[in-house]
Amino acid sequence: MQTIETDVAIIGAGPAGLLLSHLLGREGVHSVVVERRSRAYVESRIRAGILESAVVDLLDEVGLGARLRDEAFLHKGIYLQWPGERHHLDFVELVGRGVFLYGQSELQLDLARARDEQGQALYYEAADVTLHDLDAEAPSVTFLDAGGEPVTLRARAVAGCDGKHGPSRQALLAAAGTTYRRDYPFAWLGILAQVAPSTDELIYAWHPDGFALHSMRSPTVSRLYLQVDLDTDLEAWSDEQIWDALAVRLGAGQGDWSLERGPVLDRAVLPFASFVVAPMRHGRLFLAGDAAHTVPPTGAKGLNLAVADVALLGPALVAWLRDGDRGLADAYSDTALRRVWRSTHFSWWMTTMLHRVGDDFDAQLQRTQLAMTTSSPAHAAALAESYAGLPIGF
């Protein structure tokens, strides 16, 4: 049995966990990261695509911006559409800032390289990760390393950055806390396709058949989503059926717009849910990112929220563990939850406005909401302010 002493045991090597270790390392606070999956798996997961400008600024400030600044695409806004109409909302005009298109897998690579450079202690393929003594001065985390050998991390604090399905949230809830939850009666079918995007900025489409989204990853790779039923069998959809449904819902053939098709590189059904755990801290356990909250992807907030949590948690742990000042750590949960609930509300609102639920009354309200949002500068600015994101530390 190997025992390792550290300041912070970080569970999960997703964006939240790796960024936290980076922020702590810059300030001389030691951490060890424990991840269930292999490095190759973590780095190839296809997930979010949109970064808020305050998030990009933050990454830049902490030395992670070089490739991002070079390769990310600035999007001034989005298109909102419904049959027969497409409207562009220009966030830069409306609220003075846009968003950046940069795949989560790219950010994951940047973070991992930065951790390599610092010689970060990081265990991939860890099994049976278990948290202990979270109320005590010296909490610990035990696991089996990739070779099956038992390891104990003795820490001063534990950061649960282990996503929706990790053990940290359960550990917190076993001691305290409440889960607020909303399930949605649909899912997204997402594809990644080897084809140039048919649009310069993202298209969010309301359609009687269901929602569709045209996003992208690069000038040659497109990312598209369709609203589908919860129990959808991925195999029941051929690539051609997916493209046909996307073409109808995105309005191909209306005016002179068409949807280019290409080979499908990846496809998945993404379940939809929203939950928030409060408080985000118990004793010496702090939750950050998807471990503490999950939003439906319609508002492009999941990754941004994970970064924003860690931007608070990093300095809070430094102030406490290095400088002996507990103020920020004690305030962490309340401060983080302000933004979490704002983003949860926005994600719920976008989801509710754009997804078909089969009720004609709802459909009329959605159409009215869309018309209002695209015709009234005040309504448009409200969407833009939330989508482009609040300052870190809001």
Ligand code: RFL
């Ligand atoms: P992550 O990225 O899920 O990382 C958590 C890490 O913890 C590991 N883990 C464990 N490690 C040790 N022991 C255990 N027992 C563990 N259990 C889990 C996991 O393997 C993982 O590496 O959480 P983090 O860092 O908080 O980052 C949050 C973002 O990843 C997330 O909010 C977004 O990607 C959500 N999301 C999307 N957001 C968007 O804004 N737009 C999207 O298009 C979008 N697509 C997605 C998504 C999330 C998905 N998931 C979680 C299923 C697509 C998918 C498939």
Ligand code: PHB
């Ligand atoms: C994506 O590019 O994967 C993406 C973008 C915006 C969203 C959801 C997903 O709202």
